[in-house]
Amino acid sequence: MADVTHTPNAPPRHLPAGTPPILELVNIAKYFPGVIANEHVSLNVFPGEIHALLGENGAGKSTLMNVVTGLYQPDAGEIIIDGYGTTFPAPDAAIAAGIGMVHQHFRLVPRFTVAENLHLGWSETPRRLSAKDIEARAKELSARFGLPVRPSAIVSSLSAGEQQRVEILRVLSRGARLLILDEPTAVLSPVEVGELFSALRRFRSEGGAVIIISHKLDEIMALADRVSVLRQGRLVGTHQVADVTPDSLVTEMIGRPVALATSYPRQGPVPAVEEAEPLSLQQVTVRDSAGVVRLDNISLSLRPGEILGIAGVTGNGQPELAEVLTGLKEPESGTVFLNGKAVNRADPAMFAHAGVGHVPEDRLKRALMPGLSVAENMALREYDRPPIGGKFSFSMPQARKFAQMLADRAGVKLPGTQVQIRGLSGGNQQRLVLEREIRIASHVLVASYPSRGLDIGAISAMRDMLARARDAGVAVVLMSEDLDEIFALSDRIAVLYAGRLMGVMTRAEADRDSIGALMSGRSLSEAA
Amino acid sequence: MSAVSHRTRLTVVPSYRIAIGRGLSILAALSIVAITLAAMGRSPIELAGLVVRSTVGSRFGIEDLALFMTPLMLTGAAVWVGIRVNLWNIGAEGQLYAGATAATAIGLFTHWPAFVALPAMIVAGMLAGAAWIFVPAAARAWLSVSEIVTSLLLNFVASLLVYYLATGPWADRVTGALASTERLHMAFPEFWGAVHLGFILALATVIGLGVGLAKSRFGYETAVCGSNPQAAHYAGIGVAPRILAVLLLSGALAGLAGVFEVAGTVHRLQGGLANNYGYLGIVVALLARGSCLALIPAALLMALILDTGIVLQTTQISSSAVLAITGLLVLAIAAGDELAAYVRVNRT
Incomplete structure (x- = not known):
């Protein structure tokens, strides 16, 4: 060539x-x-x-x-x-x-201050020095490299961007x-x-x-x-x-x-509207452990065979919404209806058995056991039923076969089903989780930022999978920060801002400007 | 070409490499012991001969090894089931005492026939062991209180309790033995010299445990909880009840060790009965790594070291030598396991 x-x-x-x-x-x-x-x-x-x-x-x-x-x-x-x-x-x-490297996952000590992190494991750190001294030195470094940081701040209290600046500053101060x-x-x-x-x-x-x-x-x-x-x-x-x-x-x-396709036309007819709602929320409010309202009086219903896109800037209640929809969190007030029945406690197993699949935002932390084998990880949703298991039993050979089958379908080449899943690349881990969740999602699939960290080929495959699930009659919830993705896939689009639902509209009604206005917290009348 | 390294670290280490690594580690540790003995002016070869003759070289020595192995396999299993799910039961010593105490109560105060009393001892001993870890286990499961500290501290309580019983209310008034109860009315039958049924049962327990955990839903669910509690919650597996269950199982296994020790080997409840088996169980479990069946050879190795210590003591070498040899061996094996993971890359 x-x-x-x-x-x-x-x-x-x-x-x-x-x-x-x-x-x-x-x-x-x-x-x-x-x-x-x-x-x-x-x-x-x-x-x-x-x-x-x-x-x-x-x-x-x-x-x-x-x-x-x-x-x-x-x-x-x-x-x-x-x-x-x-x-x-x-x-x-x-x-x-x-040569200095800034890793994707920061290597800072969360409980230490910025100045302490900068001086940790550095041959030029003086042997004896006070907190004031190292903060002064940190300030000087910050000025020299033009990266503003607050030397006395505790790292865990910083935003991701600020933590990254500390990482870069640390690498540069070592003479990179x-x-x-x-x-x-x-x-x-x-x-x-x-x-x-x-x-x-x-x-x-x-x-x-x-x-x-x-x-x-x-x-x-x-x-x-x-x-x-x-x-x-x-x-x-x-x-x-x-x-x-x-x-x-x-x-x-x-x-x-x-x-990437800009639309995913249906392969079959749209299901009739009178079909039962698999999952709906009625005036649901959720607070976090600090008592801050994360979801504010949300009412929402999912329809079978439809993709509901949730647009919004990260950190406006998306994780909490996913947790309520999958039974991981119980709302403080309001009701969750699963197949028409009110559920009043957090019971993720019941949601999973009712056909609710969940691709969480942080797959490694939430959906996988990094130290266990690929086989054990893939069995997580179906270990309690044949062929893998039963009321008391568990069959590793069947789990391995099952994992190989999922990997083949996801197009992931495995070095073996007994290797630890942490040994796979991030993209392959995500493909496997998606494949596993789509399998159990007979009614609802909640996908949070499913394209995060995937390359374009994998994103294209992922979107096809979501469209196929929709065609099979699954109610899909797609949370994404990528408006192109939301517009390409969604039948309806909801906007989340500061825990409130700013509006739900059909794909035909929605345009970028109005969605963008809603995402920044303005109501449609204000935007007009 | 410049000197580039041609070694790479395997993510999955084949067991034959581990076996070779361990063989070399044991050899290295023994060499260091031999050199030390030689530096002390003793003949390592003579001492080695003595150790071999009095352990594997004689009927009596082999019987002794089996008796040492019995509690070590079970305390090893007790610690192992915990480590498997990231829980550290450091209290096997105390649970062993609790199990022994329960078995002693049946052995001293009932006159049931053996086919009733012995199973009753097993059940009571396992329940007592589980009960002894119940509070640390529940505190760990629901309040996230570190089980390492709480289970460890209860060891001293159990030990003092046994001293109290053996010198106070249950003290032997017949022969006046110090810090000991009377001989129990019944014992696990001996089938080969001094080796009693407890040895077979301990062996069967370890095998059953390994197979059971590998093939059961309980085994899978607890492995998930141990590896990532958040993922367990996500999959709808309740973490706290399973932490409790694993730790109770661990306590029950250590309690069983106490039953066999008191009603099979020693026949009396005595102060110091546990003989550090609870702590040595940690070493056995670490040596066994991920495999339950490997507890058996690990317990054998530990039994050999204990026996060696006794033999060395008869030649005026300090009894602390046992601890030094154990430490040396664990260190060598840890290094050997790590080195076994590195392979040379063949390029063509």
């Missing part, structure tokens, strides 16, 4: 020709039992460059970065820093070479010249994303290099100078961002062109 834009060794255009790279990877390979994580990966990164790394879930991005940061040893290939071949026997060697960020925007609000990007651009203008792993193509197009694409552990191309389009990147990433 003659790809004219594949120019792996040229520096970004804004840098003078002949600039030496800060990092060169030559034919890196890394194998795990039964899996080729990386093979023949050659890549270089120049000072003053933001380099995006793109690839599907499980394409080997995280493994490659673990090799660069010394967490893994490559099984073949060379790492060259400033022109000298090196090996990183351990992460501290990579840090000493000026190459900053690696793993999906840094996944947890950020749009404003925080803007702040992060301007901080990264400033770092670049001072001669720093950045590798950013992201699924969000528009962010890559806006921020990066060059982009490298990994597929099945191999590098398929490195391009100047100016030479590519989002579409060409997607094609390269998954080996075939994929465009």
Whole structure:
């Protein structure tokens, strides 16, 4: 394949020709039992460059970065820093070479202050110093790198964006010249994303290099100078961002062109309206443990064979709504009707048996047992019925067969059903959870942010699965921060703001402006 | 090419690698013991010969090993069922005393025929063991009070209670033995020298436990609760009742160890009867890792160390040597298990 834009060794255009790279990877390979994580990966990164790394879930991005940061040893290939071949026997060697990583899941001590976190495990931290001293030092660091933080704040009280700034500051204060960020925007609000990007651009203008792993193509197009694409552990191309389009990147990433559909027409007739409501809420109010109202007097009913999209900015009551709909939380006041019968206590098992599936927001924390095998994880919803189990029995061979069947249907390649599920990539874990939940969701499926962390191919497959569930007569609730997704799939759209339902409208009535107004808390009459 | 490492860590370690690793670990630990003995001016070879002759080398030694193994298998199982779901019962010592006390009450104060009394002892001992852990278990299940501290502290209560009974109300007035009750009226029948039925029953209990947990819904549900309580809640599995059930089972197993010890091996309730079996059960459970059946060889190894200690004591070596050897062995095996996970990657 003659790809004219594949120019792996040229520096970004804004840098003078002949600039030496800060990092060169030559034919890196890394194998795990039964899996080729990386093979023949050659890549270089120049000072003053933001380099995006793109690839599907499980394409080997995280493994490659673990090799660069010394967490893994490559099984073949060379790492060259400033022109000298090196090996990183351990992460501290990579840090000493000026490579710093900001992980997707922060590695901060939640109970410590910002200043304490910055000084933890740092050779330059003076042996004796007072809280005042380290706060002063933290303030100085914050000013030097242009990342505003409050040194005396306890980390657990900070927003995700602020915690990320602390992480970046910690890495930069160790003298990092190459900053690696793993999906840094996944947890950020749009404003925080803007702040992060301007901080990264400033770092670049001072001669720093950045590798950013992201699924969000528009962010890559806006921020990066060059982009490298990994597929099945191999590098398929490195391009100047100016030479590519989002579409060409997607094609390269998954080996075939994929465009997300903007609508999912029904395969059969719409079910009659008089069919019983599988689940409805009547004037439901929920408070959290601190007594703050999270859901405020919500009335809502689901209809079979329909997708109800819940739009809203994150943190406006979405998790609580999902918990009430799946029986995980009992409302403080108001009633939940399951198949027409009032339920007045939290009983997730009863909801599950009544055919309510649930893909929660945080799958690893909520829906999976990371330390148990794939087989045991896949059995979680059907362990109490044949063929896997009965009133007293449990059959591991049947659970393994069942797990293999789910994996085959989800298109997930397993190294075996007895491996711990934490060993699978995040995207594969999500596909398996979705497959498991759709199986039991005979009446209702509540999906919270199902596309979070998935690549575009997997998102497309996920949406097809939701549409198929709808066609089979399931009432689907789709919570998403992505309005395109809501508009593509929903039959009705509800907007959640500060725990209140701002309105429910059909897809035909809804338009972006009115939904956007409702999401920011204005009523339709105000917006008009 | 530069020197890159060709080793990678396996996520699933095949059991043959663990077995090899453990063999080498035991060898390493024994070598250190031998070197230490040699430095003390003793002949390791002579002592080793003595240890082998008096443990596996003689009928009497083998009988002794079986008697040591009986309580160790059960206290090991007691700790193991907890660790399996992330619960740490450090109180097997106390539950063993509770079980022994209940069995003693039947053995001293009833004159039932053996086929009634012995099953009654087993039931009463298991209930007593479960009762002894009930408060820590309930506090852990519903109030999230750490079971490690509460179960540990009750050991001292149980031990003092047994001393009180053995020197006070239940003291032996016939022979005047110190801190001991009279001989029980009935005992588990001996079938091979001093080895009694308790050994067979302990073996059967461990096997039954392993098979039962692997093939039961209870085993699966408790594994889920132990691995991620939030996911258990999500799946509609009540976590608190299952924590309680696992800890009660754990207490009952330790109580059973007490029954066999008092009514099979010692025949009297004595102060110090537990002989650290409860604590050594933690070591046995750790050695067995994820496998219930591995409790049997782990208990055998621990029994060998205990026996070795006794033999060494007869040659004027401090009895603390047992603890030192145990520690050394656990350390070596922990290192061996870890190293067994690393494999060389063959590239072509």
